Amino acid sequence: MNNQRRAVKVHQPYDAFLVLDVEATCFQGTGFDWPNEIIEWPVCLLSWGEKEVAEFRSFVRPSWCPKLSPFCTSLTGITQEQVDGAPFFPEVARRFSTFLAQHGLIHPETGERLVRFCWCTDGPFDVRDFVISLPLWLRGDVMDVRKVVSAWSEFSRPHTPKASSRGAALPRRKSPNIENQLRCLDLSPFEGRQHSGIDDSRNIARIIIELARRGVSMVPNTHIQPGRRWPWMGKSGQILEEYCFTPHH
Structure with missing residues (x-):
């Protein structure tokens, strides 16, 4: 598109964006009704006026199902050795809060927000479905970038009738993955390995930068x-015994 390089200035309500794309334990065929555990916590920090993107990345050691499935390793590229040597999530969260304080986003002692920042994810899943106990710094605004790109694409597309004379609706469009979002914005193809949390986050950051450039x-x-509670949660958030099994597919 000819307007790809045309920067449009618009007031942004946030000073910084935290781009997150977690990876979690999984077995082929399981969904959110199975207790997935985070195994990679990657974040790209975008701040207006900054030329470089700050990054935080840590693998996370799963606690109740510590052995990764071959499907999970094949999908994410994360190895058993990497999670075995990683800290559990509470320690990762502590280290990440230090990262936020070092970059001036939260107070190092109270955790109070010092600037306006928004979490950005590809779809609603990363914060909504994978983080069971939300730290204070995660209890805030979340932007589903996939939804933003979809809305922008609809707005930018030349007007076409939404129904025929007989009233038949257009086919429902699939939600665009990261690769399709890049293509929609005329950006270069996905950089890195898909389903690597840090690579996914970096590509989502590229999408956000381009959206901002377009106003x-x-x-x-x-x-x-x-x-929020899942069916597999006990009273204290622990996994109920009937869910403590390894799926076989």
């Missing part, structure tokens, strides 16, 4: 319920 206002569009 898209970045606003939260995803509701996060901190106290």
